[in-house]
Amino acid sequence: MSVFTPLQRDELDAFLAPYRLGRLRDFEGIAAGSENSNFFVSLERGEYVLTLVERGPVADLPFFIELLDVLHQARLPVPFAIRTEAGEALRSLAEKPALLQPRLAGKHVASPNAHHCAEVGRWLARLHLATRDRIIERRSDRGLDWMQQEGPSLAMSLPPEPLELLRDGLAEIAELKPKILALPRANLHADLFRDNVLFEGSHLTGVIDFYNACSGPMLYDLAIAVNDWCSHPNGELDEERSQALLAAYSALRRFSPAEAELWRPMLRVACVRFWLSRLIAKQNFAGQSVLIKDPDEFCRLLAARQRCHSALPFAF
Numbered sequence: 001m002s003v004f005t006p007l008q009r010d011e012l013d014a015f016l017a018p019y020r021l022g023r024l025r026d027f028e029g030i031a032a033g034s035e036n037s038n039f040f041v042s043l044e045r046g047e048y049v050l051t052l053v054e055r056g057p058v059a060d061l062p063f064f065i066e067l068l069d070v071l072h073q074a075r076l077p078v079p080f081a082i083r084t085e086a087g088e089a090l091r092s093l094a095e096k097p098a099l100l101q102p103r104l105a106g107k108h109v110a111s112p113n114a115h116h117c118a119e120v121g122r123w124l125a126r127l128h129l130a131t132r133d134r135i136i137e138r139r140s141d142r143g144l145d146w147m148q149q150e151g152p153s154l155a156m157s158l159p160p161e162p163l164e165l166l167r168d169g170l171a172e173i174a175e176l177k178p179k180i181l182a183l184p185r186a187n188l189h190a191d192l193f194r195d196n197v198l199f200e201g202s203h204l205t206g207v208i209d210f211y212n213a214c215s216g217p218m219l220y221d222l223a224i225a226v227n228d229w230c231s232h233p234n235g236e237l238d239e240e241r242s243q244a245l246l247a248a249y250s251a252l253r254r255f256s257p258a259e260a261e262l263w264r265p266m267l268r269v270a271c272v273r274f275w276l277s278r279l280i281a282k283q284n285f286a287g288q289s290v291l292i293k294d295p296d297e298f299c300r301l302l303a304a305r306q307r308c309h310s311a312l313p314f315a316f
């Protein structure tokens with residue numbers, strides 16, 4: 001279970017008092033998740049999620065708080081930092097940075113259909129439209145430079161066939177980097193996987209886990225989402241789901257010719273990114289009770305994306 005810092009009731013009581021949300025009824029650690037310690041917290045005046053930030057870009061927490069405020073104001077269903085009576089958003093508990101957010105309704109969808117995918121496409125377009133004219137700059141700490149830095153040595157740990165596949169992926173990144181960096185930009189979620197989205201029935205009710213959010217090419221966000229939401233277990237793209245996601249997105253923001261040209265390579269870049277981070281997690285957390293996702297999934301996806309002929313709809 002991924003609660004790295006257990007909490008005692010009395011320390012939580014004391015932490016929650018300045019929010020003036022009533023007395024603590026109940027709390028429980030959340031097993032899902034792999035980065036931070038999260039707790040469902042039931043207070044007299046509502047249901048909340050408390051996050052203790054365990055690792056990652058702690059210095060960038062003001063960025064996440066600001067971005068989520070912008071998205072909340074744009075009426076996107078996202079968690080945002082609740083302020084204490086004194087106006088504090090970012091606090092400290094058990095010597096960790098701590099945030100209290102509203103608990104969003106809904107459940108994760110493991111096997112999405114085309115309708116779910118269309119909802120994800122619309123949500124992503126709304127995120128990009130809400131931020132592209134006033135981007136809050138943040139460089140991804142798992143961006144192209146990071147992939148080029150970490151990739152070669154991680155590739156060496158792989159058997160010959162995946163090694164060659166990863167090297168091809170890294171070579172393509174080196175070749176296309178200038179074109180990728182010139183694509184239209186906005187703020188990105190940059191981790192829009194099924195386990196970061198909540199649904200009630202076929203209605204998207206929440207997107208969580210913004211700790212990879214950054215500024216960058218909007219097409220990259222789409223590639224990350226399509227790879228996770230629109231793949232068969234063997235890694236092949238599901239054209240019906242992928243076209244549903246892309247069509248719903250492009251109904252709100254039209255794709256440019258440069259984006260159309262880079263679509264298939266971008267799907268591969270997004271595979272390399274998560275293949276590498278899963279290889280690192282597997283090395284770092286081996287033998288620990290932390291959720292480790294299978295790196296081979298992205299090996300299969302990357303192989304499939306080399307054969308893929310998918311195109312962006314209505315590009316120009």
Ligand SMILES: Nc1ncnc2c1ncn2[C@@H]1O[C@H](COP(=O)(O)OP(=O)(O)O)[C@@H](O)[C@H]1O
Nearest residue numbers: 030032033034035036049079102103104208209
């Ligand atoms: N604001 C929220 N509303 C409802 N559920 C949430 C919220 N934040 C987190 N969760 C639940 O906690 C789990 C772990 O959260 P996540 O942000 O993915 O953790 P981590 O940062 O460790 O990856 C999610 O899968 C979800 O079930």
Ligand SMILES: N[C@@H](CCOP(=O)(O)O)C(=O)O
Nearest residue numbers: 142191193212274277278293
């Ligand atoms: N959703 C990702 C995990 C998030 O990426 P990380 O770089 O923050 O570990 C996955 O499924 O691998």
